[in-house]
Structure formats: structure tokens, C-alpha cells
Amino acid sequence: MTDMTVRIGGLTLASPVMPASGTFAEGLARVMDLDRLGALVTKTITRELRDGNPLPRVAEVPGGMLNAIGIPSKGVPCFLRDSLPFYQRWRPPLVVSISAPTAEGFAALAAEISVPGVTAIEANISCPNIEEDGKAFAMQAGSAAAVMRRLRAATSLPLWAKLTPNTGDMAAVALACEDEGADALVVANTILAMSIDLQTFKPRLGNIMGGLSGPAVKPIVLRQVYQCARAVRIPVIGCGGISTALDAAEYMLAGATAVQVGTATFLQPEAMTQVIDGLAQFCAARGIGHVAELTGALKREDTHEADLAWAAPAP
């Protein structure tokens, strides 16, 4: 039997598979056994009460979907009163995703939800920073470092930084987060995108732009996981278009210690348990005793960085 445990910072997870924030809520407990997951990851909560974006909030595109939900939030008291006791009925550790418009807001929220029953905090620093003209914190190493520094001072819980793929230098952002005390990186949030209805000439999302997820993003985010995992020593959790165990294995070979499954759950609510079972079989079929052996096991010829020059635009 394959040993499916993985270590993320100080935590040992029973399995490397967990939900991606935003694609997991109480309703999934009706369809699948949450006790099988490596962790439970909440939708992003904020201190402000938020209604969310205008409709339509999702649009289909080939191989995926766009969403601009807008983080509807009922605030912290509602989370502590309703959601926290609900999730405590299951065994996997609870990871709470948080967001705020300022570094100080992040820190205050982290402190407020550092309570028994919360095992780790996933800081969704892919959201707009009002102090930086609405640019996401994780678009630049400087603003990522600033918010992680405040967060680290505000909580002793393990801190995961959820990075945005919408940046030119992810490795630098990853390093900045590590330097400021992040215990793990989640790579990555959705890719900023849009779509236009050719019947009406209107954007297909009420918010005009939104995040692309689903199988279409996998090769891009896989590359980003590879780049981040090479840059840092803390664990990287891969998240982008994973719907099968083979997708998950690919992410682990690229350097991920664990994976998050998101959009696939909307198509097959048991996608996560299928990935867990499939990963165990994938390892067993290859004589791999411990799933963690996959992490970073990519075999590559030693390539001089200059050899990648063909991938850059001609000067």
C-alpha cells in the first residue's frame, strides 16, 4: 500500500490532495466523504461584508471556465459561528483562506481567525491591493513581502501564500514570501482573462474580466510550479487544471508537494477522491512506496539556462 502522507511545513497531511479555495463548501459533504481529503480549504473570507460581482459570474470557454464571483463574504463572526463548527466534524485539518484590501487588514483578519479548529491560513494575496492602485499583492515581490511580513507577525499558525499567475517574475515573488516566513506556497490562483459574446457584443462576465481555470491552464501553471519549486525550499502546493491523478502526478514531478483540485469538482464532485485513489495506484504500479517520492522527481538533462533563449522573444 502506498504511503500517501505528505509534509507541508510542520503539518503532516494524510493525502496530498485538497480542494482549491472557492471550489469547496458545505454542500460538497452531501456528495463526497470529506474525511478522505488531505485538508479542507475554505472559500476566501474577508472582514468586510461583500455581495460579490454583478452577474453573469461565470462563462464557459474551451477547456475551462472564467469566473468573477467577487468573493461574497458574510464576515468573520458568521464564519466563526457557522462554518468553523461545521468543518470540525471532519478529521482533515482546516485551512482558512483570507483576503483583505490592505496588508494591515490581512494581519488583523489573520489574528482574528487564529483560533482553535483552524490549522493553517492560506493568504489569498492574489487579490487587489488598494494601496498599490489595485494591483494584486502577489504581482510584485515588494508588496508580497510587505503583506507576508505583517501576516507573519500576526499569527503563529502555518501560513500559506496563494500566488497569482498574473506576474512576470513568479520566482521572485515566491522567494519574497519564503523570506518573510511563509510555510508554503500555493501556485496558483486563476489567470486573468476575458470573453466576449459575439451575439450581443457584450463581455460574457458582469465584471468584464475574470479568472480562467480548468484543464486549459494546466501547462502554464505546471511551468510556474516548476519555477517556484526550484526557487524556494518551502513546499509548493500545485493548483491549476488538475482533474485526474495523472495531472496531479505531473505537478508533483514538477516540484509540488501537494495539489489542490478546483474546477474539476464542479464537473465531477468526486474528482478529489478519484485523484487520491489514482495517485496511490500510479505509485503502486511503479514500485513507489511513498507518494512524496514523486515531488521534484522530474528527470531532466542538465540544460544551460542560455539554451532557453529560443523561448524568449528575439531582441
Added chain:
Amino acid sequence: MRDEAGPQPSMGLRGHSAFQPSAVAEKALIISHEAVNGEYRHMRLACNAVAAGAAPGQFFQLLCPAPPGEAPFLRRPMSVYGADPATGTVEFLYKVTGAGTRGLAMLGVGDQLDILGPLGQGFTLDPAWRHIVAVGRGAGLATLAPLARAARAQGIGVTAILSARRPELVVSEAQFRAQGAEVLAVTESDGTSSPAYVERQLRALTAAGRCDAFFTCGSARLLRLQQDLAREFGLPGQVALEQQMACGLGICFCCVRDFQVEGRTLHKRVCWDGPVFDLLEAVA
């Protein structure tokens, strides 16, 4: 938001062995599939016991096959047209309108369709009621159909006012008649489908003591009419609503609509808090 209990987590030594889902994704076998008129198609599937136990007003999320040149990515919500635990079947009645339903229309008897359900909150019947009125239009008539049998099982009489553009597009009439319901079909081509005409019928039923509650689906105009009458006569009612969905499980919050609750406008999720809502809370 409802205080949803969900299933008990498993506590046994074998971990997940005790888990009992209340909605299941299953590749169900199509046992009949035919056109009922120029626009609607009726599909019947053999399914698991959880699916066959679907209540009137609940829905399924269908993973529709891709028609040529199109690729529906998400599942498509489809209200239950019929479900029977005795035969282990579930039925859908649909109109071909987009990529998902074009994909459904390609399927034949013996093919499989991946169905997830039953989902959402269905209609509820108060045993104290003696007679209810179901008023629907177009595709909404399919959603109301299973009410006929549920009401009869509780000894509640039904009058169904079924609205469509033309007489051949009035669906669900046979289901209502088979359960002993009184049926009034109203159509554009007969000049009987105007809200004013329907209002006269509803006022007559109310005056005759044959309307303890309104049930409706498929028309904003008919919804508003019944809301006005429900307020005037102090009657309860329920409405089944539609909205674009992604997850169907209350997770993604893409299917929210506005509702008026105690003087405040708030968002509710059609897939999770509904699709059946209090008639007077809906914003038509």
C-alpha cells in the same frame, strides 16, 4: 442561508466506509428518449435509489455530451420531470435551446448520461391544504408536473393552468390529468394566455375556496400576478426559479438572485437555497 446539517462524518475504524451521499454522480442508462412535440423531448433513465428518490422541484446537473463543433464545459441544471423509487427511474423533459441540450438530443436509448442529483430544495406541501393551484408556462410546466402526483398522495386537489404559445406546446397536461387534476390550457393562439384572463381564473378559484396555495414556474408575469393575489388574499405560494449555474452544490455563488426578505434585498443561491422559493420573497 439555511443551517445545513449534512451527513454525519464517518467514525468507524475503516474511515470512509460509513459515508452516505445524499446526491450521487452516476452514468445512468437511457431507457427511453423521444420528441413529444416540435420543441420538447422526454428522456427517461434507469438510475440509483438516491436519484430515483428525487422530490418535485429538485434538479439534476447533467454532464451533456458535446454536439459537433461545440463543447459544453460545465454541467447543465435540469429540473426533475418525474422520479419513481419503485421503478428506479428519473425523467427529464427539455427543450433544445443551447449546446447542452443539443448534446442531450443526440443521445439514444441504451446510451449513458452522467447525472448528478437530486439537488436543491423542492416544493413542500402542507397536509392542511385541500386544493392548490399550479400555474406555469413553457419549460416551467415540466418542473410543475411532478407536483400532481405528490399532491394527490397527500389528498390535495390540484388545478393546473398551463400556458404556452400554441396548444401542441402545452406539456405536462397528461401528468396532471392522470392524477385527477383539473387542467386549463391557455395559449397565445387561442388568445387565452393573457395575465388578465389568467387573473380572472385565479380569482374565481380563490373565491370558490379552491386555492390554498400558489405554485408557479416559467413566467415572470405570471409570478407577479400570483404575488399580487397572494398578498391580496393572504395566501402562501412557492416559485421554482432558474439561473445559470456552475457547481449546483452551493459552492460557487454564480447562481445568486435577489430576494426580498423582511424588507431587505439579499442574495440567495438558486442551486442551494432553492430552486424552489417562497413566492413572496422572489423578485420577479
